[in-house]
Amino acid sequence: MMNLLLYNFFPDRLNLYGDRGNVIAFQKRCEWRGIQLEVVNIKSTNSINLSQVDLLFIGGGSDREQGLVTHELLKIKKEFKSCIEDGVGCLAICGGYQLLGNYYVTSEGNKYMGLDICDFYSVGQKNRMVGNIAIESKDFGNILGFENHSGRTYHPYESLGKVIKGFGNNGNDGTEGLYYKNVIGTYLHGPLLPKNPALADQIISSAIERKYGRKEMIQLDDTLENETKHILEKICLKH
Numbered sequence: 718m719m720n721l722l723l724y725n726f727f728p729d730r731l732n733l734y735g736d737r738g739n740v741i742a743f744q745k746r747c748e749w750r751g752i753q754l755e756v757v758n759i760k761s762t763n764s765i766n767l768s769q770v771d772l773l774f775i776g777g778g779s780d781r782e783q784g785l786v787t788h789e790l791l792k793i794k795k796e797f798k799s800c801i802e803d804g805v806g807c808l809a810i811c812g813g814y815q816l817l818g819n820y821y822v823t824s825e826g827n828k829y830m831g832l833d834i835c836d837f838y839s840v841g842q843k844n845r846m847v848g849n850i851a852i853e854s855k856d857f858g859n860i861l862g863f864e865n866h867s868g869r870t871y872h873p874y875e876s877l878g879k880v881i882k883g884f885g886n887n888g889n890d891g892t893e894g895l896y897y898k899n900v901i902g903t904y905l906h907g908p909l910l911p912k913n914p915a916l917a918d919q920i921i922s923s924a925i926e927r928k929y930g931r932k933e934m935i936q937l938d939d940t941l942e943n944e945t946k947h948i949l950e951k952i953c954l955k956h
């Protein structure tokens with residue numbers, strides 16, 4: 718039996734607008750294929766061992782919660798970066814996404830240093846970017862979600878997609894998210910994965926390929942997921 722290990726960072730603090738559902742989606746999509754996914758909830762980075770991990774998940778959080786976990790994450794900055802460079806899969810949502818960069822300055826002017834996975838920064842403003850969002854991604858088709866962030870992110874890397882409706886990275890340049898190696902950073906909550914199963918499968922299959930050398934996975938029947946997505950898409954694009 719194939720097995721994968723996922724570290725879910727600070728689920729008590731970083732879990733907004735259903736982010737936890739992403740971990741459940743990973744679990745179910747693995748289970749339906751006979752892949753065993755062990756989920757470890759990380760509450761402290763003291764004595765954490767990243768050498769066997771296959772997937773990393775960081776959810777979103779308020780500025781306050783982000784501030785509380787930043788110093789914990791910075792303790793494993795080097796190891797985290799090595800994992801990413803080695804191709805470990807990572808999904809980081811909103812506040813978690815901001816933490817992948819060099820720094821995030823809140824709208825109050827507090828600066829939180831990031832993990833330096835990629836060279837970018839995020840800056841908060843008083844007016845938040847809130848609402849349903851639809852993006853177009855060349856690899857995964859249209860992706861739907863919900864965003865609520867004050868931070869604006871600017872980066873020169875490949876984005877996850879182009880904004881069709883909503884704000885995305887900064888409400889300015891039409892980009893949303895980040896796609897770097899096997900890392901996906903995005904502002905989309907919702908949760909993201911149950912209604913965008915192709916994205917979940919990309920992350921799982923890249924982890925399987927890295928560990929077992931093969932990418933093919935059993936196809937699942939996503940009729941229900943896709944129908945849900947189309948209904949949500951209509952609602953999102955109408956308003």
Ligand code: GLN
Nearest residue numbers: 777778780811812867868
């Ligand atoms: N605190 C960050 C911001 O407001 C992230 C918010 C979130 O994770 N939804 O930009």
